[in-house]
Amino acid sequence: MKRKIVVIAIIIGAILIACGSVYMFIIRMYFDSRMPRQGIHEMVADFEENRETLLTVRDYFAELEYEWLAYPFGRSERGVMFAESALNLRFEIDNEHAGNAIRELLHRGYSRIEKRGGVISFIRWGNTNAGVGIVYSADGYYPHSGIVQFMTRLEPLAENGWFYFEVNYNEYRTTPVQGLYDMKIDFANDNDTVFFVRDYFLGLEYIRVSYPTTSGRHDVFIKQPYWHLAPIGDEDAKEAMSLLLRQGYRQIQKEDKFVILRRWGHRDAGVGVVYSVDRSIPDSHIIPYLIMLEPSVKDGWFYFESNHRLYNRD
Numbered sequence: 001m002k003r004k005i006v007v008i009a010i011i012i013g014a015i016l017i018a019c020g021s022v023y024m025f026i027i028r029m030y031f032d033s034r035m036p037r038q039g040i041h042e043m044v045a046d047f048e049e050n051r052e053t054l055l056t057v058r059d060y061f062a063e064l065e066y067e068w069l070a071y072p073f074g075r076s077e078r079g080v081m082f083a084e085s086a087l088n089l090r091f092e093i094d095n096e097h098a099g100n101a102i103r104e105l106l107h108r109g110y111s112r113i114e115k116r117g118g119v120i121s122f123i124r125w126g127n128t129n130a131g132v133g134i135v136y137s138a139d140g141y142y143p144h145s146g147i148v149q150f151m152t153r154l155e156p157l158a159e160n161g162w163f164y165f166e167v168n169y170n171e172y173r174t175t176p177v178q179g180l181y182d183m184k185i186d187f188a189n190d191n192d193t194v195f196f197v198r199d200y201f202l203g204l205e206y207i208r209v210s211y212p213t214t215s216g217r218h219d220v221f222i223k224q225p226y227w228h229l230a231p232i233g234d235e236d237a238k239e240a241m242s243l244l245l246r247q248g249y250r251q252i253q254k255e256d257k258f259v260i261l262r263r264w265g266h267r268d269a270g271v272g273v274v275y276s277v278d279r280s281i282p283d284s285h286i287i288p289y290l291i292m293l294e295p296s297v298k299d300g301w302f303y304f305e306s307n308h309r310l311y312n313r314d
Contacts, residue, residue, distance in 0.1 A: 039132070040155055040164045043124060047134055047157060050108060053101045054122065058136050060098035061115045069115040071102065117246060119143045121165070130168040137161050142185040147247070154185070184303070193240050193247075194261065198275050200237045201254040206230075209254040211241055255286050271305045284311070 047054065061069055066089075093099040102113065105122065110133075112123040118138030123131050137143050140161050142154060153166035201209060210221040211232075222230050232238050241252060244261070250270075251262040257280070262272040274282050279300050284290040287304055289311040294303045 043132060043134055043164050044157060046108075046124065047159070047162070050105065051159075053104050054134070056098060056101040057105060057113060057122075058120050060095055060101070061113065061120050062118075062138065064115070066115070067117055069113075071113045072106075116147045119147045121148055123167075129170055130166070132164070132166050135163050135165050137163065193243050194273070196240050197237070197244060197252060197261075198259045200234065200240070201252065201259045202277065204254065206254070207256050211252045212245065258282050258286050260287060270307075271303070274302050274304055276300050276302065 071093075093102065105113070110122055110124050111131075114121050114123075119135060120138075121133060121135040121143075123133040125132050134157070135143055135148055138161065142156075143151075143163065143165075148154075148165055148167065150167045150169045150171075151165055152168045152171050153164075155164045156162070157164060204220070206222050208222070220230050220232055222228050232241070244252065249261050249263050251260075253260040253262075257277040259275045260272060260282075261274070262270055272287075273296065274287060276282060277300070281293065282290070282302065282304075287306055289306040289308045290304060291307050291310050292305040295301075296303055
């Protein structure tokens, strides 16, 4: 009898916990949906109003030595910054002036501040699926969705290096062609790193080459005449390829006279850019599951989209 009572109590407890979780999720989504969304005009006005505070926080984040920073880190850790490094550090903000500026931004509605390399983003409005904000790029280049995740819109502001952005998880995930926007930004930025890596791959004697490998080292994967790893001896090439991965590229390949740089949208579909030495048009033998090819403004370059399901449907 006692055992039955315990079992029933456990079941009732589990049901109550589940109901409570669903209730809190619905409440959160309700309030998220009622948040006053700001557009580009409101963000421009907001930037001008909070300009000095934003610049103070930007300078503080820029001076910290870590490549990736986020604040706040979890709702229960206000005042604690998270640094993605070898140790995944958490540390308190020790600069009183910067700390006051960060708290002021949070008080004014900013919900998250991140640093990825030379790019610092400030999310002003957001819920679980979407948001808007402003982002600073130290080198003035347009940041892409490899840096500002799930970005669906980017507009430069009058202030040099600053941009308005929108992120939308659902829209980005269901529209892999959005990645073409990133590709076009790279070329608008005149991305010399892409061209350097292309020339490096074309200079290799092997017909088929792939990077990165699963080894985690600076190797290229040689596919012909037999499968093996070969170290990258050129230090500049190592840095250039590492930089492309940080910019959001996922794979770099050489297939005979083609060099392919992939930026995957998600598991089943992706986008990228391909260079053709003789300007011939690559097909699905060169780029598996190719469904779209569009000439770039750069001679010999093409944007492409691949999609496993759509390819097999056709």
